Amino acid sequence: MEIKLKKDKDYIYAKIDDTHTTEILMPNTVDNNDSEESIIIEALKNPINSEPLNKIAKKGEKIVIITSDITRPMKSKLVLPYIVQELKKANVDQSDITIVLALGSHRKHTEEEKMQLVGEEVYKTIKIVDSSMDDCKNFGTCKNGTPVDIFTPVAQADRIICLGNVEYHYFAGYSGGAKAIMPGVSSYAAIQANHSNMVKDGSYAGNIDTNPVRQDIDEVGKHIKIDFILNVLQSSDKKIVGAFAGHYIDAHRAACRALDLMYKVNIKEKADVVIVSPGGYPKDINIYQAQKALDNARHAVKDGGTIILCASCKEGFENDIFEKWMMTKTKEQMVKEIRENFVLGGHKAAAIAMTLMKSEIYMVTDYDKSTIEHIGFKYFDNLQDAVDSALYKSGRKSRVIIMPAGGSTLPNYVG
Structure with a gap:
């Protein structure tokens, strides 16, 4: 099976052997052909x-x-x-x-x-x-x-x-x-x-x-x-498919209900490997923004599994405090400190730390290799190598979930 994911403004590709069980989580079909x-x-x-x-x-x-x-x-x-x-x-x-x-x-x-x-x-x-x-x-x-x-x-x-x-x-x-x-x-x-x-x-x-x-x-x-x-x-291709105007609470809630119908996707089994893209530019402009897709992927991966994050992040961390936490603290320190004293910027680092405590993170990125590896991720410059490495680790007949619009797709585990 060939997969295609957006990174920055281009697509990247990889193949997955058919011996593995593969599921693509996509937003539900939106039947709105209006301009x-x-x-x-x-x-x-x-x-x-x-x-x-x-x-x-x-x-x-x-x-x-x-x-x-x-x-x-x-x-x-x-x-x-x-x-x-x-x-x-x-x-x-x-x-x-x-x-x-x-x-x-x-x-x-x-x-x-x-x-x-x-x-x-x-x-x-x-x-x-x-x-x-x-x-x-x-x-x-x-x-x-x-x-x-x-x-x-x-x-x-x-x-x-x-x-x-x-x-x-x-x-x-x-x-x-x-x-x-x-x-x-x-x-x-x-x-x-x-x-x-x-x-x-x-x-x-x-x-x-x-x-x-x-x-x-x-x-x-x-x-x-x-x-x-x-x-x-x-929609996942960034077309406006719904608009809600009016009262700041009531119009917003109507939009949220419509979003659930589009993007909340039930899964009956979690995966050994989750391959996720935030959806390309601007959602993967930096690590601070790409974290949202990473967090959504966390709901779909088994404990001890692997998340492959495909995100350009060419602008780096965005936030100085976020960068300092990621570069100088262990994941255990980050989670402990955010619970004791909330620090803006550190909160994103702590969220990533909680994901790292649950699963391994591989990253296919345009950012600096040494920095990516220093923060606890495994660096890859192409998707195929990341996929091959993750599947080798998980073994034969692995379960794989692919999330091409990870910033907008929320896996809902129903057992």
Whole structure:
């Protein structure tokens, strides 16, 4: 059997002998042949538990549109013109609109990247800014103790519109909704406090109702008014196949239910070897982002098995603290320390450490070999060698699970 997986912007290939049992976990078939544009328009015409955006915004109001940064697959370039069009229907002047790129704790964009994200026309006509963790206004504290610190231009706006892509998140349950604000445009202290809930029960992919991380995220809307959201769902080939607009909770939950129908895949038996790709660029731009697919693969591998992570990660670690933890601590130290004292950046390292305590990780990557091996992974520069090595270790008649869209596919073990 030949397999094909995305790494960066290209495909890599390997063959698996037919003596092994092979299962490909793909998202469920989506029967939506509508164009992306028509899906977006229909969602804006029929918002959930909300008036249409063109009835909410008013002339003279300062409008902030929050959308994702370059590490996220959100198609802002496609969606933003329709949001701007709705605001024009409300007679909002373009000079009163600011688009905020939600960095969270990520690096700032170049001007070229900003134009790439929002499109040339929007870039030339509307103010585009990166959020900053160092320029925030406090609105109180969540019940879990998380400060509600919001980027000042967002805090001062008359109307807040949040855009996002909904997919599984390894401890927030799902992306999207008010996550554009918390942690998207929050302070370092707020992000750190919110993420510290990841060690609590209920903080795992696909869980929302009892998830303490998501509880923080949604509670932000009680401190600062989120006027409207538009969340989209994408197929594994990154086509928008669903859009949900309106109330920041109700529209988001509708998107989550639709996501489950697409991407939650039941498995009756775990695998000796799991081969996973985050889905290519930008989901494999660095190790920090690729970890999400690694965590999803963890749900499908047997204890003592092997995960083969196919991810370019040409930009390295992304986060200095994450890099320091990965380079200087043992996996046992990382798990112990994150439980005793949550450190933002260290949380990703601890999550990887928990996976390493369960399984061996092979990595097919464009990043430096010595670094990859230093952090406890086994380095490969081509997929076939990694597959051959993993199957030699597991023996004849191994069970193999392949996850070509690992960042979006959630294995659900049903026994």
